[in-house]
Amino acid sequence: MKTWEDSEWIFKINAAFTLLFFVLILSFILTLLIIRLYKNRRNRLKKIYEASAEEFINSYLFEEDIDRGVLVEKYEIENLKTNLQKKVFLKSLVGINENFKGESSIALKKLFHQLNLDAFLLKNLQKGDWDKQSRAIYLLAELSIKKNNLVATFLNAKRMEVREQAIYYYLKVSTGKPLEFFSRLTTDLTPWELIYVEDSLKYYYEGSMPDFSKWLDHKLISIVIFSIKMIAQFDQFENIPKVIPFVDHPDEKVRKQAIKTLCKLSCHDILGKLIDKFPKESTVIKKEIISAIMQLGIRVDLLAIKTHVSENDWSTKLAFERVEQHFNKLTA
Amino acid sequence: MKDRILIVEDNSMVVKSLHFKLTKDGYETVVASDGREALKVLKEQTFHLLITDLMLPFVSGIELIEFVKNNIPDLPIIVLSTSTQEEVIMDAFNLGVEDFITKPFSPNELSLRVRRTLQKK
Numbered sequence: 523m524k525t526w527e528d529s530e531w532i533f534k535i536n537a538a539f540t541l542l543f544f545v546l547i548l549s550f551i552l553t554l555l556i557i558r559l560y561k562n563r564r565n566r567l568k569k570i571y572e573a574s575a576e577e578f579i580n581s582y583l584f585e586e587d588i589d590r591g592v593l594v595e596k597y598e599i600e601n602l603k604t605n606l607q608k609k610v611f612l613k614s615l616v617g618i619n620e621n622f623k624g625e626s627s628i629a630l631k632k633l634f635h636q637l638n639l640d641a642f643l644l645k646n647l648q649k650g651d652w653d654k655q656s657r658a659i660y661l662l663a664e665l666s667i668k669k670n671n672l673v674a675t676f677l678n679a680k681r682m683e684v685r686e687q688a689i690y691y692y693l694k695v696s697t698g699k700p701l702e703f704f705s706r707l708t709t710d711l712t713p714w715e716l717i718y719v720e721d722s723l724k725y726y727y728e729g730s731m732p733d734f735s736k737w738l739d740h741k742l743i744s745i746v747i748f749s750i751k752m753i754a755q756f757d758q759f760e761n762i763p764k765v766i767p768f769v770d771h772p773d774e775k776v777r778k779q780a781i782k783t784l785c786k787l788s789c790h791d792i793l794g795k796l797i798d799k800f801p802k803e804s805t806v807i808k809k810e811i812i813s814a815i816m817q818l819g820i821r822v823d824l825l826a827i828k829t830h831v832s833e834n835d836w837s838t839k840l841a842f843e844r845v846e847q848h849f850n851k852l853t854a
Numbered sequence: 855m856k857d858r859i860l861i862v863e864d865n866s867m868v869v870k871s872l873h874f875k876l877t878k879d880g881y882e883t884v885v886a887s888d889g890r891e892a893l894k895v896l897k898e899q900t901f902h903l904l905i906t907d908l909m910l911p912f913v914s915g916i917e918l919i920e921f922v923k924n925n926i927p928d929l930p931i932i933v934l935s936t937s938t939q940e941e942v943i944m945d946a947f948n949l950g951v952e953d954f955i956t957k958p959f960s961p962n963e964l965s966l967r968v969r970r971t972l973q974k975k
Contacts (some may be wrong), residue, residue, distance in 0.1 A: 576867060580874035581963065617867045624960030 527583065564606070571607050575614035582633055583626050585655075594636045608642050616664045627684045631665055635686035647672065652681040663694040668697070673708045682712065689715060693722045698729050704737050710744040719748070720755070735761040743773055750779045754786035762789050769795065774804055785817045793818050801830040809841045821849040855879065856882040857972055858899070862892040862906040862918065863934065868957075875961050876968065883929025893921060901968060902971055906944065908935040919949045930971045935958065 526534075578597050582590060596745040602608050619630045628717065646658040662669055663725075676688040689711075700723065710720070720747060723731070734756070737749040750768060753761045768780035769792065784792045796811045805809065815823045824845055831842045859881050863869045866887070873883050884899065886892035890912040903921060908915030915933065922929050930952040937943070938967075943954050952971050955964055 573949070576870050580871055581869070584875045584878050586878070614867070618871060621868050621958050622961060624963065627958070672879040814971070824932050 529750050542730075548728075552711065567606065568610050571610040572614055572695045574601055575611040576618070579618055579630070580635070583629055583746060594633065598637050599652070602637060602639075605642075608639060611637075612639060612643075612661050616661055619665060631667070634665055634667070644669075647676075652679070655679070655697045656681070656683045656687040659684070659691050663687070663691040666695050668695065670702075674751050674763050677703050677706050682715075686715060686718060686743055689719060691728070693719070693727060699732065700727050700729065701732055701737070702797070704740060704745055706746065707742060711748070716744065716748050720752070722757075723752070727762060731756050731758075733761070733772045735756060735764045738768070743776060747775055748778045750776070750783050754783035757787070759787055760785055765789075766792060766795075769799070774806055777803075777807055778810050779806070781814055785814045788818065793823060797823060797826050805835060805838055808838045812838070812845050814846055816845045821853065855881060856885065858882045859903045859905060859968070860884050860892065860895060860899075860901045862886045862889065862904065862910060862915070864907065864910055868934075871961065872964075875965060879938065879965055880967070881968070889918050891914065892918055896922065896926065903967070903968065904929055904931045905934055906931065908933060908937060908946070911928060912920040916945065916949065919946065919951060923950050930969060930974070932964075932967060934964070953972075 551790070554623055563832060569748065578601070580727065581588065602611060615630060615634060619627055622630065625677075641652060643658040643661060646654040650658065654722045655676065659673055668852055670692075673688050676684050676690075677716060679685050679688065693700045696702045701719070730797075734749040734752040735758070737745050740746050740749070748770075752758075762784065765780055765783055765787075766789070769784070770776050771780065773822075793814065796814055800811050801807060811827070812824070815827070824842070828842070831838055859876055861872050861876075861883055864887050869885050869887070870947070873885060875885050876883050884895060884901070884908070886895050888911040892904075892910075895915060906918055906919075910918070919931055919933075922931060923935060931950075932953040932955060932966070933946050934950050934955050934957060935942070935946075936957045938956050944953055951973070953960065953967050955967065
């Protein structure tokens with residue numbers, strides 16, 4: 523029988539690799555096991571903390587014959603020692619607050635300050651990772667805690683998640699001025715962020731709608747386009763004269779949105795100007811003008827641009843013919 | 855004897871708060887976390903008031919209300935729902951519910967409405 527020293531080199535390498543992989547697999551399984559055990563313990567603790575938090579919050583809100591100051595002090599010392607305890611408590615606080623209004627909701631906000639949880643959130647905001655920061659902003663928003671200046675610094679954060687929470691904060695907390703944060707933005711909002719703001723204004727915001735013309739001279743193009751769009755969305759007819767100059771804006775996207783908005787607001791006066799501009803415009807804008815003619819004009823308006831539709835520009839030609847068919851059907 | 859209230863709600867936080875508040879107010883409360891469980895409890899026990907959500911698993915709040923109005927017509931019902939749609943509220947009142955409270959709600963206001971509903975009875 524061969525000893526290790528007598529073995530072939532290839533056999534030695536093979537054996538070494540087998541051993542290495544065996545150790546690696548073992549460590550991998552062990553790591554998984556440790557993570558699982560850690561998670562199980564953490565989940566068990568979370569349940570205990572959750573039950574304790576809910577019991578305490580309900581006692582704080584509804585017990586009548588207790589000294590609330592003593593109750594809070596005792597709870598803070600005994601039950602809010604670790605970050606996990608604070609995190610779970612805040613989750614319960616927000617969960618209960620979501621369902622309550624009136625005195626109870628005010629009392630919950632008071633409790634938040636009494637337990638010095640604002641300091642915990644501010645620490646997370648200033649030193650935490652992006653996930654802690656976005657959670658902290660979310661909690662401040664849910665509890666309507668006024669920290670506008672601090673949250674403003676996250677409106678231009680690198681992480682999209684943090685930026686979204688900062689936007690949410692402003693939409694939720696700023697009473698009467700939901701888009702106050704626009705003036706603090708230094709980077710363009712992404713399409714998703716703009717959709718989010720639009721949806722929040724349409725479905726969740728309860729105050730009076732702001733005058734969107736305030737942001738027509740914003741330095742960020744995305745905000746200008748959004749404002750022009752919202753003028754149409756919320757039927758701000760009084761802003762038509764302020765939108766008209768934007769059909770001459772150097773940015774094609776701005777011009778396109780301005781035409782869309784003016785069409786939606788049935789601004790017939792713009793048609794002459796659009797027809798005059800047609801020969802010098804890009805394909806995208808030409809198509810938009812053709813669409814505007816369909817909505818606001820008559821067949822004669824369409825014929826006025828016919829000679830400027832190039833034979834080689836197939837998409838414009840197609841748009842033209844569609845509108846021509848539309849007018850043909852109307853006259854038939 | 856204490857008045858018995860059945861709370862049908864799938865949000866555990868709301869359930870715990872309601873249970874706590876109403877127990878403090880001197881009522882005996884029983885909790886069901888879905889419509890099916892509520893039907894089972896209603897068939898087995900007697901209550902003086904039903905507080906129910908509309909969006910419930912298995913059996914909806916509307917079905918639960920219909921069951922109560924057909925089988926236990928004397929049992930008053932308070933609906934506690936997130937819905938603010940006029941249509942939903944009208945549907946609930948047309949089925950004969952005594953009161954409709956929208957979430958978020960004030961626990962003190964709920965407490966008053968519970969007392970008033972039980973007094974009317």
